[in-house]
Amino acid sequence: MQDLLRRYGTGLTATFCLLVAFWILVLVILPNFAMFEQSFRPYLPVVDIGGPKDFYSLGNYSKILDNPFDTAIFGIPVTMPIHIKMFLDTVFYAALVTFFCLVMAYPLAYYLAKIADPKSIPTLLLLLFVPMWVSEALRAFAWYIILTFNGPLNMLLQGLGFIDQGIRWQQGGIFTAYDAIVIVLTYCYVLFMLFPIYTAITSLDSNQIEAAEDLGSPWWRTHWRVVIPHSKPGIASGCVMVFMLSAGSLLVPTVVGSTRANWFPQTIYNFFNDALDWNTGAAYSMIFLLVCIFFVILMMRLFKVKLSDIAK
Amino acid sequence: MSAGIDLENVCCDFGSFRAVDNANVSIKPGEFFSFLGPSGCGKTTILRMVSGFIEPTEGAIKIGGKDMRGTRPNQRPTALIFQNLALFPLMPIWENISFGLEVRGVDKATRRKKAEELLKLVDLPGAADKMVSQLSGGQKQRVAIARALAVEPQVMLLDEPLSALDLKLRQHMRAELRAIQKRTGVTFIYITHDQGEALAMSDRVGVMSQGRIQQIAAPRDIYDNPVNGFVASFVGENNIFEGDVGTVSDGMAALTGPHGTFRARVLPDAQGKALKLYVRPEHTVLSRTKAAENSVEMEVTEVAFEGAFISVHGHASAGKRIQVEVKNDGVTQVPSVGEKVFASFDAARALLLPDANVRG
Numbered sequence: 001m002q003d004l005l006r007r008y009g010t011g012l013t014a015t016f017c018l019l020v021a022f023w024i025l026v027l028v029i030l031p032n033f034a035m036f037e038q039s040f041r042p043y044l045p046v047v048d049i050g051g052p053k054d055f056y057s058l059g060n061y062s063k064i065l066d067n068p069f070d071t072a073i074f075g076i077p078v079t080m081p082i083h084i085k086m087f088l089d090t091v092f093y094a095a096l097v098t099f100f101c102l103v104m105a106y107p108l109a110y111y112l113a114k115i116a117d118p119k120s121i122p123t124l125l126l127l128l129f130v131p132m133w134v135s136e137a138l139r140a141f142a143w144y145i146i147l148t149f150n151g152p153l154n155m156l157l158q159g160l161g162f163i164d165q166g167i168r169w170q171q172g173g174i175f176t177a178y179d180a181i182v183i184v185l186t187y188c189y190v191l192f193m194l195f196p197i198y199t200a201i202t203s204l205d206s207n208q209i210e211a212a213e214d215l216g217s218p219w220w221r222t223h224w225r226v227v228i229p230h231s232k233p234g235i236a237s238g239c240v241m242v243f244m245l246s247a248g249s250l251l252v253p254t255v256v257g258s259t260r261a262n263w264f265p266q267t268i269y270n271f272f273n274d275a276l277d278w279n280t281g282a283a284y285s286m287i288f289l290l291v292c293i294f295f296v297i298l299m300m301r302l303f304k305v306k307l308s309d310i311a312k
Numbered sequence: 313m314s315a316g317i318d319l320e321n322v323c324c325d326f327g328s329f330r331a332v333d334n335a336n337v338s339i340k341p342g343e344f345f346s347f348l349g350p351s352g353c354g355k356t357t358i359l360r361m362v363s364g365f366i367e368p369t370e371g372a373i374k375i376g377g378k379d380m381r382g383t384r385p386n387q388r389p390t391a392l393i394f395q396n397l398a399l400f401p402l403m404p405i406w407e408n409i410s411f412g413l414e415v416r417g418v419d420k421a422t423r424r425k426k427a428e429e430l431l432k433l434v435d436l437p438g439a440a441d442k443m444v445s446q447l448s449g450g451q452k453q454r455v456a457i458a459r460a461l462a463v464e465p466q467v468m469l470l471d472e473p474l475s476a477l478d479l480k481l482r483q484h485m486r487a488e489l490r491a492i493q494k495r496t497g498v499t500f501i502y503i504t505h506d507q508g509e510a511l512a513m514s515d516r517v518g519v520m521s522q523g524r525i526q527q528i529a530a531p532r533d534i535y536d537n538p539v540n541g542f543v544a545s546f547v548g549e550n551n552i553f554e555g556d557v558g559t560v561s562d563g564m565a566a567l568t569g570p571h572g573t574f575r576a577r578v579l580p581d582a583q584g585k586a587l588k589l590y591v592r593p594e595h596t597v598l599s600r601t602k603a604a605e606n607s608v609e610m611e612v613t614e615v616a617f618e619g620a621f622i623s624v625h626g627h628a629s630a631g632k633r634i635q636v637e638v639k640n641d642g643v644t645q646v647p648s649v650g651e652k653v654f655a656s657f658d659a660a661r662a663l664l665l666p667d668a669n670v671r672g
Contacts, residue, residue, distance in 0.1 A: 207396055207398035214390070215459070216415045216463060217412075225403075226400060
């Protein structure tokens with residue numbers, strides 16, 4: 001603070017501090033707090049707001065436990081509330097997206113950081129970046145076209161003789177109704193996985209890889225014992241980013257999802273936008289945020305990653 | 313167990329640049345062999361070819377008589393100590409040391425025991441559970457040696473491992489390395505640009521310049537009988553005289569130049585080449601009167617006291633610089649600056665040498 005004052009004088013320092021305070025208080029804390037407060041109040045006609053029916057309760061939160069229906073998890077039949085099921089599906093498939101991104105990004109990041117000719121790196125990075133210049137909405141619609149029943153992907157697979165019948169990627173897919181969402185989310189967010197890992201591996205001394213190899217280590221052990229431990233902070237921050245982005249994605253599931261594949265943010269959106277029930281929407285948002293944070297912390301514990309590693 | 317290494321007509325190109333040119337050397341099992349040369353001379357490339365990180369463009373590398381072409385570094389019986397050591401910072405010391413055993417599927421208890429033994433061998437007991445960052449430079453050095461020894465290599469390759477240490481520690485580690493080599497009997501190939509290091513530790517030294525091995529000989533021979541001007545200049549100081557060389561008889565020849573006529577030895581295979589005369593400062597003596605032969609007058613310009621000896625610098629005619637080392641024995645008279653004296657040398661101590669062996 002003293003340093004800031006000495007360097008920029010009272011006027012500028014005060015401006016900086018006020019701007020930061022405005023950003024944190026008005027743009028971050030206040031809206032979240034407003035939502036938090038709203039989430040405990042019932043959804044009422046305007047005349048009743050502030051009246052005797054307007055009191056704090058957990059009613060909005062308990063709504064997630066309504067509407068039980070018969071379903072199955074990994075083939076085991078269970079009865080559970082429909083929103084809980086949707087919620088679990090979202091977390092599960094977001095984790096799956098994260099896993100696919102990791103599996104795709106790690107080898108590519110290693111290739112870029114350690115194998116590719118340094119002269120070709122700018123070109124390769126540019127090629128990777130170009131799709132990011134197109135808005136996510138357009139990319140989602142492009143995938144909608146690719147994945148449609150009479151679309152290029154089915155035509156290609158049929159042409160190559162891999163399949164006889166077209167696959168309904170967006171309704172049934174091969175594995176689950178979420179195939180299309182998982183494919184497109186993986187495509188959209190794989191770069192968020194690539195760059196942290198790329199940065200982490202770049203900082204690894206190549207001599208360590210050679211030293212491991214020289215000591216007789218096969219390639220997979222070198223990765224397991226030397227490269228992955230070193231790049232763990234990058235892997236962790238990539239995973240957190242991809243998981244939070246894909247779990248919170250609204251656009252992609254809206255475009256390529258179907259009635260059989262609902263994403264939890266769509267439910268929240270419906271409460272806010274269609275039902276105009278901001279209170280329940282706020283409650284659902286809070287649940288979603290807290291559980292996702294909890295999930296991330298759990299995963300970090302499991303893989304022994306510290307928060308300070310990610311911030312690096 | 314140790315193995316010999318044979319380099320047979322080994323060449324290595326990087327694009328159009330030839331880093332190693334036709335290297336031929338046969339290193340005996342259990343030998344301490346050094347490659348000595350300035351940076352960029354190709355010595356590290358040779359080491360990387362032996363360890364398997366680079367394949368030679370031409371020629372063969374044999375370890376224990378077996379051609380290593382196509383054998384990956386992790387399949388070769390070599391262990392490399394990197395210039396920056398390349399210890400694994402995220403593993404404790406004992407895991408670093410036993411990594412090579414872990415790779416070979418040795419169980420944890422045995423690995424731990426072996427690591428402790430090796431730590432004792434390199435005089436670092438009790439460090440097993442420390443992390444790399446907790447050790448000093450010299451200790452890290454020892455860990456790197458222990459890690460390489462753990463895999464019981466037949467050949468140990470060392471890439472200027474002492475260059476990051478301070479002088480005292482470097483001298484200590486020299487002796488230590490030599491002792492470890494003697495104790496284990498493993499073949500050592502040592503890469504350095506420090507002539508003192510190479511001469512003090514090695515059984516034999518290969519001096520390199522511009523991708524070519526200039527000379528392979530015992531340290532003493534390298535210093536006393538260099539085969540060319542590059543070797544003579546790289547290992548030690550010289551006074552160099554140019555001129556025309558007369559006929560050779562009995563391995564001696566006369567060189568006539570602007571500073572007079574000098575007699576010196578000529579090596580048999582140096583005949584017929586352009587030669588210069590090289591004589592070491594410590595083989596040059598000063599006198600007030602002109603000696604019978606190989607004597608040149610000079611004016612003393614600088615007298616530098618070095619402790620064990622006194623370095624006298626002077627100018628002969630035409631600005632020719634001459635350096636003489638006078639022993640600080642309390643008997644030999646040391647001239648003062650401005651004095652005119654004669655520098656002379658024994659013909660048997662002076663050599664007529666060609667320039668470096670380079671391509672072209």
